[in-house]
Amino acid sequence: MRFKGLDLNLLVALDSLLTERTLTEAARRINLSQPAMSAAVSRLRAYFGDELFAMKGRRLVPTSRAERLATPVREALLQIQLSIISHYEFNPTESHRRFVIRLSDCSTLVFFQRVVERVSRDAPNVRFELLPPADDHDEFLRRGEVDFVILPDSLMSSAHPKATLFEDRLVCVGCCTNKQLSRRLTFERYMSIGQVAVRCALTRKSAIEECFFLEHGLKRRIDVSVQSFSMIPSMLLGTDRIGMLPLRLVRHFEKTTPLRIVDLPFSLPAFTETVQWPAFHNSDPASTWLREIILQEASCIAPPNESTQASSPSKVGQDVSSPTPPCDRIPLDTP
Structure with a gap:
């Protein structure tokens, strides 16, 4: 199906290429054969009038045009997923949702284990993938590859919503x-x-x-x-x-x-631990549900x-x- 001359399936291929940066992995990500992905690259180049990618060893290096397309393409696909494909009434007791969260071992031990314990009672089939912090957590948030990031406020991005959890020193x-x-x-x-x-x-x-x-x-x-x-x-x-x-x-x-x-x-100042989530998750009922639990559990921690x-x-x-x-x-x- 084409929209103003563009096959919208090509946007899925482009997003996969920008994420994986190799033809083979990008094809595997969206269940395409390698020849089919190569054909998609050719069609993308023809439509945008740009090479989009150059080869450096086995890696795909995006052109400046491809880099400018990365954010709007990802946001468009995520909006479709959240607003059209995944629009549903969230039922915690029946959900099998997996939440991906980046946080330190400290936050895990002193705080987030409380959240996991509560969720295990209220929503026994909900799963968590707890990953360590990363330099590029902004990118993970932007691409919707993480549901929440918990870090000191000084390390947080200004591009996404956030909320205060607790102070420490x-x-x-x-x-x-x-x-x-x-x-x-x-x-x-x-x-x-x-x-x-x-x-x-x-x-x-x-x-x-x-x-x-x-x-x-x-x-x-x-x-x-x-x-x-x-x-x-x-x-x-x-x-x-x-x-x-x-x-x-x-x-x-x-x-x-x-x-x-x-x-x-x-003298070192006290620091504030903060939770941050992708802006487009504001309309995701599952994210809203867990966010409320996180904030409620944080409010129970003594100052x-x-x-x-x-x-x-x-x-x-x-x-x-x-x-x-x-x-x-x-x-x-x-x-």
């Missing part, structure tokens, strides 16, 4: 036997102590702590690099190394891991001043609001 953590934390932790000693730090996939946008060190031209002594925050506590045990963790994640581990917690000897006592110049790092064992919380002004 970073603290210094070490093993309960760490002699370095048995007395006042100065900035100089902090910088000299061996550290366990995260080296994650977010290379284009630095994490909060990295921004601080980059801004001040400082370099920490990192002895061990790990893939995620949740790996830090076990790497601290039995050593005099320290790590930097979100306070809520420390609260998660403190029940089973003997840690010593102190505030950092320098930071209920998780730890507010710091003061004379009693920084103390906590009297929750049981002490197995963590040993010490004031930074302890001699």
Whole structure:
């Protein structure tokens, strides 16, 4: 079927080519033979009067014309899918919807497991695919390849709707036997102590702590690099190394891991964890349903001043609001 001279099936082929960047994978994605996909490329070139793709090795490199077509083609196909093909009354108890969500291990452990638990009761057939954060999460959102992204607000895009979930802050953590934390932790000693730090996939946008060190031209002594925050506590045990963790994640581990917690000897702002979703999902009833659950569960999380006592110049790092064992919380002004 043609619309103003364009076979609309060619838009599906073009979107697949722009996504996969190889002829073979693009053909497989939409169940076409390779000769049929080659024919589609020829017809696309004829219609748009542009080569659209050049070969570099085995990869397809889009021309500037093809790159300009990428967003409107994807948005048109997604709008058709959401408004015409998939328009339905969403019934959570019967749905087999799979939600793709990109978030950190920290957000998974301290928050999203609550969402999964609730959904398992209300919609037992709904499935989740939880993936790590990525540099190009904006692109995943734009192409509709992810339902939600959960990250600190400073890393979010301005091109899609978002909502605040909860606040957190970073603290210094070490093993309960760490002699370095048995007395006042100065900035100089902090910088000299061996550290366990995260080296994650977010290379284009630095994490909060990295921004601080980059801004001040400082370099920490990192002895061990790990893939995620949740790996830090076990790497601290039995050593005099320290790590930097979100306070809520420390609260998660403190029940089973003997840690010593102190505030950092320098000022870092609290950060806000945020959820973001593709703009065109605003009209998707399944997305709206899960979004409401996410926000409801976030509203049940205690604010930071209920998780730890507010710091003061004379009693920084103390906590009297929750049981002490197995963590040993010490004031930074302890001699």
